[in-house]
Amino acid sequence: MPSLTGLPLQIIATLVAVAAFAATMWLWPRLGGRSWRSWLGRLGAFFGTQVAVLVAMGLVANSYFGFYSTWSDLLGLDGSPGTVVDHQPGGKAVAVTGEQKMYSAQGSAQDRSGVIQQVEIHGAATGLTGTPAYVYLPPQYFQPAYANTRFPMLLALSGYPGTPEKLISLLQYPASTLKAIEAKELPPTVLVMMRPTLVGNRDTECMDVPNGPQVETFFTEDLPKAMSASYRVDDRPESRAVIGDSTGGYCAVKFALRKPDAYRSAIALSGYYDVHNDPTTGDLFGGSDQVKRDNDLLWRLRNHPGPPVSLLLATSRNEENYGPTQEMVAAFKAPTKLSTITLDSGGHNFHTWTREIPPALTWLGERLAAPGSAPATAAAPGSAAPGSAAS
Template sequence: MPSLTGLPLQLIAVLVAVAAFVATMWLWPRLGGRSWRAWLGRIGAFLATQVAVLVAMGLVANSYFGFYSTWSDLLGLDGSPGQVVDHQPGAKAVTVTGEQKMYSAQGSAQDRSGLIQRVEIRGARSGLTGTPAYVYLPPQYFQPAYAGTRFPMLLALSGYPGTPEKLISLLQYPASTLQAIEAKQLPPTVLVMMRPTLVGNRDTECMDVPDGPQVETYFTEDLPRAMAGAYRIDDRPESRAVIGDSTGGYCAVKFAVRKPDSYRSAISLSGYYEVHNDPTTGDLFGGSAQVKQDNDLLWRLQNHPAPPVSLLLATSRNEENYPATQQMVAAFRAPTRLSTITLDSGGHNFHTWTREIPPALSWLGSRLGRPAPSGADAS
């Protein structure tokens, strides 16, 4: 079977669409009349042409954006969870297996499944506001035994131009978080769900844009401080983590690599590692090659002192970021810890990411700080 993203299949689909159009135009005069055969012939020719054109357009768009990389991915047959591989410089890798299970975190009492709150988070230093944002409080947050406890925090970011609602409905972060907590793979954790876009629809790539919006400052300084002030959240950096897909994945790793005192653990699902100006971003670098280089994550791993953070990079052998992920693996040095999830097949889509989130949360459970008593040293 030809590759779903291969050029031959796209060319065949385009030729079929053109042939269907030409055949329809040639046959149309012969299909005149008011008989039922003529009506069926016209309807059939019209529908065949429309379907052929839509299939060709869909294949070209899928190849460009990488939504589905294989036929099994398109049909939803790749249902097994990903596997986490820990990498150590010069050491043998250790494999950890995750398990995926759908579990709704909504519709039950808060003491059994927790509570999702829609919030607005204002940034004191950046002057930016994240809205809408959603906070998932686990059931332990409301239980008397945890009344004096400060919880770790996990920030989940969508891609661009995603919405935080999709983090709940399609990626099911609250459900997966609750399942991981109940399985004791993850400590009781407060989950914050947002999109990385804070200024209209501009894709700022979570950067502090020169003479522009200070998005990195918002996520690395304003948000942790605001959340610790509004909720019982442990303010130590080892008790904060960030996960994201696509653009959100780039942001997640960047926050940890560039600002390790903000997040000590970061998970990237199909993320990339460098950014460029395009029509959706505008000028991100203020014309400065140094600013661009400082936001190139591979360059930072190769040229800056290794930060004391844990990184998990998820990819598949079909994805565009696969070669760059291998470069990241080759470039990191201690005390940075780096792990990967590499699926045999998977595209840049929600189905792939739902296979990676459960094992990613299990991986995070061994790195995220435990819930601490209120008043614990937050330095």
């Protein structure tokens, strides 16, 4: 069977579409009668041509954007979760597995499933506002046994130009988080779901843009402070982690490598490791080659001391980031710890990422600090505080 993203299949589909259009034009005068056969012939020619054109356009778009890389990925036959492999120079690999189940959070059932709150997060240092954003509070947050407990925090970032709603409906982060908590694979954790862009539709790649928006500072300084002030969230860096797909994955790894006192664990699903200016980003570097290098994650691994963080990079053998991921594996050094999930097949799409999230949360559960004691003045469950408004 020809490759789903290969040029031969696109050429064949295009030729079929052109042939269908030409055949329709040639046959149309012959189908001009009023009989039921003429009506069926016209309908068949019309819809056949439409389907052929849409298939050709879909194949070209899929090849360009990488939504589905294989036929099994398109048909949903690759249903098994990924396997985490820990890497150590000259060391032995350890494998961990997980799985996914469906879940829909209901505010009226907070005692057993938790609550999702829509919030705005205002950055005191940057003046930026994260909206729309969602906070998932696990059921333990409302239980008397945890009344004096501060919880670890996981920041989940969408890709660009994704929305945080898709993190709930398609990637099902609250469902997967709850399942991992119930299986004791993850400590009770507060989940924050956002998109990586904070200034309209500009793709800032989570950078502190010279003379521009300080997006990295918002996510690494403003957000942790706002969450610990508004919720019973632990303010220790080892109690904070970040996960993201595509652009969100790049941001996640960058936060850990550049600001290890903000996040000690980071997970990238189909992430990339360097950025370039394009029409959606504008000028990210202010003309500075040094700024560009500092945001090249492979360059940082090779040229900076290893920070004390844990990284998990997810890829598949037919994704564009497969080769760069292997370079990241080869470049890291202690005390940085690096693990990977490598699927045999997958694509740059939600179906692939839902296979990777469960084992990623299991991996995180072995690294994220457990809930700790909260001071007597801690904010009430789900209450808002200066710098953050919940709605």
